[in-house]
Amino acid sequence: xxxxxxxxxxxxxxxxxxxxxxxxxxxxxxxxxxxxxxxxxxxxxxxxxxxxxxxxxxxxxxxxxxxxxxxxxxxxxxxxxxxxxxxxxxxxxxxxxxxxxxxxxxxxxxxxxxxxxxxxxxxxxxxxxxxxxxxxxxxxxxxxxxxxxxxxxxxxxxxxxxxxxxxxxxxxxxxxxxxxxxxxxxxxxxxxxxxxxxxxxxxxxxxxxxxxxxxxxxxxxxxxxxxxxxxxxxxxxxxxxxxxxxxxxxxxx
Amino acid sequence: xxxxxxxxxxxxxxxxxxxxxxxxxxxxxxxxxxxxxxxxxxxxxxxxxxxxxxxxxxxxxxxxxxxxxxxxxxxxxxxxxxxxxxxxxxxxxxxxxxxxxxxxxxxxxxxxxxxxxxxxxxxxxxxxxxxxxxxxxxxxxxxxxxxxxxxxxxxxxxxxxxxxxxxxxxxxxxxxxxxxxx
Numbered sequence: 001x002x003x004x005x006x007x008x009x010x011x012x013x014x015x016x017x018x019x020x021x022x023x024x025x026x027x028x029x030x031x032x033x034x035x036x037x038x039x040x041x042x043x044x045x046x047x048x049x050x051x052x053x054x055x056x057x058x059x060x061x062x063x064x065x066x067x068x069x070x071x072x073x074x075x076x077x078x079x080x081x082x083x084x085x086x087x088x089x090x091x092x093x094x095x096x097x098x099x100x101x102x103x104x105x106x107x108x109x110x111x112x113x114x115x116x117x118x119x120x121x122x123x124x125x126x127x128x129x130x131x132x133x134x135x136x137x138x139x140x141x142x143x144x145x146x147x148x149x150x151x152x153x154x155x156x157x158x159x160x161x162x163x164x165x166x167x168x169x170x171x172x173x174x175x176x177x178x179x180x181x182x183x184x185x186x187x188x189x190x191x192x193x194x195x196x197x198x199x200x201x202x203x204x205x206x207x208x209x210x211x212x213x214x215x216x217x218x219x220x221x222x223x224x225x226x227x228x229x230x231x232x233x234x235x236x237x238x239x240x241x242x243x244x245x246x247x248x249x250x251x252x253x
Numbered sequence: 254x255x256x257x258x259x260x261x262x263x264x265x266x267x268x269x270x271x272x273x274x275x276x277x278x279x280x281x282x283x284x285x286x287x288x289x290x291x292x293x294x295x296x297x298x299x300x301x302x303x304x305x306x307x308x309x310x311x312x313x314x315x316x317x318x319x320x321x322x323x324x325x326x327x328x329x330x331x332x333x334x335x336x337x338x339x340x341x342x343x344x345x346x347x348x349x350x351x352x353x354x355x356x357x358x359x360x361x362x363x364x365x366x367x368x369x370x371x372x373x374x375x376x377x378x379x380x381x382x383x384x385x386x387x388x389x390x391x392x393x394x395x396x397x398x399x400x401x402x403x404x405x406x407x408x409x410x411x412x413x414x415x416x417x418x419x420x421x422x423x424x425x426x427x428x429x430x431x432x433x434x435x
Contacts, residue, residue, distance in 0.1 A: 014432060016272075023379050023412075031327070031381040040317045040327040040380045040400075078326055080317040080400050090287065092399040121332045121355075121377070153425050154332050154355030156377035208433030212376060213355065214414065215428020245378045 001160075001246050002028060004184050004221040008158055008211075017216030021158075024211075024244055039156075039245040042079035043117030045070045045099035048181065052108035063101055066113075071095045082120065102174065112252045114181050122159070122241040125151035128173055131235040140165060140237050141200060147239040148204050148220070153213010156243035158221045160184060161204065164238040167228035176240035179224035181248055188225050197223045256410070260308025261349035266371050269415045271422025275373070276410040281310045281352065285331055287401040288394070289339040296342060303394035303403050306343065310350035312375075315400035316384070325387050325406075329380030330354040333372070337361045344368040352413060356425045365417050373413035374424070386411040 005028070009021040031038040047066050074081060074096040083097065084090040106112075127147045131139045144163055151159070164175025187194035200223040210216020221244070230236060257265050259279030269275065282304050284292070292302055313333050317326030333353030340351070341364040349370050354377035357365070365372055375383055389407035396402050416424040 014428075016428070020376060023376050023382065027376075027379040027382045030385070034381065036320065036381050036384070037317050037327045038381060039378045040315060040329050041331070042317060078318045078320050080315060080326070082315070082400065092401075094399065124332065124335075152356055152429070154334060156354065206434040208429045208431065210428060210432055212374065213425045213428065214374075215424075215430075215432045217432060243378055 001184055001221070001244065005158075005244065008218040008221055012211065012216050012218045014210055014214070014216035016214050017211040017218060020211035020214065021218070037079060038247075039119065039243070040080055041082065041119040041121065042074070042096075043119050043247070044083060045074075045096060046116040046118050046177065047099045047101045048114040048116070048178065049101065049103040050106045050112040050114075051103050052110045053105050054109035055111050062103070066099050066101055067097045070097050070099045079117075110252050112250060114248065114250045116177070116181055116248050119243055119245065122155040122243045125155045126176070126238070126240045128169070128176075128236065128238040130169065131237055133233070133235045135235060137196065139235065140196075141203065143237050144200055144223075144239055145203055145207070147241075148207060148209070151241060152209055155241055156245065157209055157213060158211055158218045158244050160242040160244075160246050161200070161220050161223040162240040162242065163200070163223060163225045164240070165225060165227045165236070166230035166234075167236060168230070168234075169236055171228060172236035172238045173240070175226040175228060176238035179226040180240060180242050180246065181250075182224045184246070185222040190227075193225045193227060197225050200225070254412075259310050259350070261310060261371070262308060263369050266349065266369050266419055269371050269418050270420070271415055271418045271424050271427065273415040275413050275415065277310070277352075277373070277413055278409050278411070279407070281312045281406050281408055281411075282393075283314050283316070283402075283404040283406060284311050284336075285313055285315050285401045286335055287398050288403050289336050291395055293339055293342065296346075304405065307347040308349045309347065310352065311343070311348060312406065313351065313353035316390075316404070317380070317400075325384050325390050327380035328384040328387060330375040330377055333357060340364065344370055352411075356423070357417060362417055362421070362423065366419055366421055369419050371415060371419065372417040374416045375411070375413055383411065
């Protein structure tokens with residue numbers, strides 16, 4: 001993300017926009033030096049586990065262990081506790097649990113854990129639509145651009161844009177989130193999707209939103225598209241945005 | 254860069270124009286969604302808010318916890334639009350400034366003009382830098398809300414950008430128009 005910001009600093013045409021990117025770079029440097037968060041919204045703990053089918057977990061419950069890790073990490077790291085126990089009653093759980101965990105069984109004997117502490121602001125501007133197959137790639141583009149248009153400067157651009165296409169209603173939303181876990185700017189290995197990523201990035205940056213929404217060319221740093229097979233009647237598309245403070249780590253054990 | 258201090262007066266606010274960069278010093282109060290809901294309940298009961306609204310500036314922020322020996326943790330702005338539904342009632346009662354990020358509703362922009370108030374953006378995600386400008390902090394209400402408690406902050410030279418001024422300007426609209434390619 002730091003390299004992407006440096007590239008954006010060079011590419012930005014707006015002097016105000018360049019100033020903002022420089023401020024963000026200085027912020028990252030200060031946060032590193034003082035070992036404090038770049039953003040106060042240290043997120044909800046999104047945890048994606050790739051569990052090798054030959055792995056046998058003993059000594060306790062995997063989900064509870066992850067929650068315990070989140071509890072300790074957020075306390076010892078002086079991170080903000082941003083989770084309410086009930087979406088309507090809205091009492092803070094006080095330790096940032098529960099984590100939002102998804103486990104997928106994969107071949108092998110390794111356990112790979114991806115952690116994506118995700119802020120609320122960029123989650124709030126994310127959207128999903130069930131398009132008609134006739135709308136095709138044009139419909140997908142239109143929906144993605146509409147989403148960015150509505151987000152405007154609200155969710156801390158320059159953004160990373162995760163797009164899910166296909167699957168089911170629920171799988172599609174997760175695809176968009178998983179797209180954010182890819183190394184920033186690495187294209188989709190499928191050529192037609194890589195081309196779509198490029199076209200979307202250009203169209204998004206033509207919206208003029210710019211860093212912090214003050215106007216400029218660098219609205220998104222990258223677009224990542226992921227796809228899945230889907231039903232003959234369906235064309236789901238989901239857009240999950242991340243702010244410039246994308247934080248993502250993976251560990252294999 | 255213009256230096257301004259709280260409480261904000263008509264004289265100060267009249268000088269501010271959309272796009273201006275300013276450095277703000279003095280007292281600001283933190284409030285997010287949950288605190289704003291409590292403010293409305295207080296109004297309904299005919300009670301005062303935990304701080305004087307006349308000339309006041311509210312910062313939409315839920316700071317990260319302070320490391321030992323620090324005043325406060327990282328403290329950047331949250332999205333202001335979520336507070337739009339509550340804002341006109343506060344502006345009617347003397348609120349003069351708001352600090353956040355992102356655009357405001359038409360109703361809020363009209364209320365800003367009517368109340369001679371100002372809406373500033375702080376750079377979203379520059380939370381470590383912004384925390385450096387906070388010299389003192391104290392929870393003054395609703396401690397049970399955790400990061401959403403109302404805090405009094407003493408700030409020095411907090412860097413802000415004027416988004417909505419009293420003349421109807423809007424930096425998000427103007428900035429985007431300048432760079433959009435259709």
